[in-house]
Amino acid sequence: MSQALDLIAASSGTPASVWRASTQLQQLPRIRLDELAPPGCRLVVVAPHPDDEVLACGGLLASLAADTRPGLLVSVSDGEGSHPGSLHWTPQRLRTTRELESRIALARLGLDLHHWDWQRLHLPDAAVDADELAARLRNLIRPGDRLISTWRYDGHCDHEATALACAQVAEQLHARHFQAPVWAWHWALPGDPRLPWSQALRLDLDEAAVQRKREAIQAHASQLEGPDPVLGEQLLETLLQPFEVFFP
Numbered sequence: 001m002s003q004a005l006d007l008i009a010a011s012s013g014t015p016a017s018v019w020r021a022s023t024q025l026q027q028l029p030r031i032r033l034d035e036l037a038p039p040g041c042r043l044v045v046v047a048p049h050p051d052d053e054v055l056a057c058g059g060l061l062a063s064l065a066a067d068t069r070p071g072l073l074v075s076v077s078d079g080e081g082s083h084p085g086s087l088h089w090t091p092q093r094l095r096t097t098r099e100l101e102s103r104i105a106l107a108r109l110g111l112d113l114h115h116w117d118w119q120r121l122h123l124p125d126a127a128v129d130a131d132e133l134a135a136r137l138r139n140l141i142r143p144g145d146r147l148i149s150t151w152r153y154d155g156h157c158d159h160e161a162t163a164l165a166c167a168q169v170a171e172q173l174h175a176r177h178f179q180a181p182v183w184a185w186h187w188a189l190p191g192d193p194r195l196p197w198s199q200a201l202r203l204d205l206d207e208a209a210v211q212r213k214r215e216a217i218q219a220h221a222s223q224l225e226g227p228d229p230v231l232g233e234q235l236l237e238t239l240l241q242p243f244e245v246f247f248p
């Protein structure tokens, strides 16, 4: 667990310009929106913290905004652990604030909460247990669902536990599962052998979807403020590239 978080702390972050210059990233095989989220499939997004749904796949969600099919967003933790030891951002304040931020962000993505079910599981931030989460997900996920989660080796223990739980449940229930990197954009470099590039698929986003994602990220103000914000400018710039990457 701590080893994974060390991966994030040990890196000063990969500049967005480095990712932009990557020909490998430019040449990744494309996946179309209707392949990633086929009509008739319920999309289930499992986010370890309230903002990962935007950071990992906000462009996908924005692209589906006009779609009226039902979806399910699972917020695994309340994100109360983002500012350990802070006197201002106490766990209780974070719980309340981050739920509100998510609500605003989802509206900015254009997600209609009449069609989307939003389940908040309140598992402990920074201590998400994959088995416990899998047990909870088994009651929420149905065969044929299309699951999206963070990536199994993303470098944050909760992102990894969430991916593991989703993979287990997806296999049991015959649901397809895609994983999207978040923190890997911070600590990895293009071509980094720790990432499964040979399987990676790229969903291209139009300008409107990127703009909605940008506005949705801005809603997560608690993660952006202060001299040393949780989400740094470099990472944000990378996450606003005109595509998202998914590992099947």
Ligand SMILES: [Zn+2]
Pocket (backbone or CB within 6 Å): 048, 049, 052, 156, 159
């Ligand atoms: Zn997260």
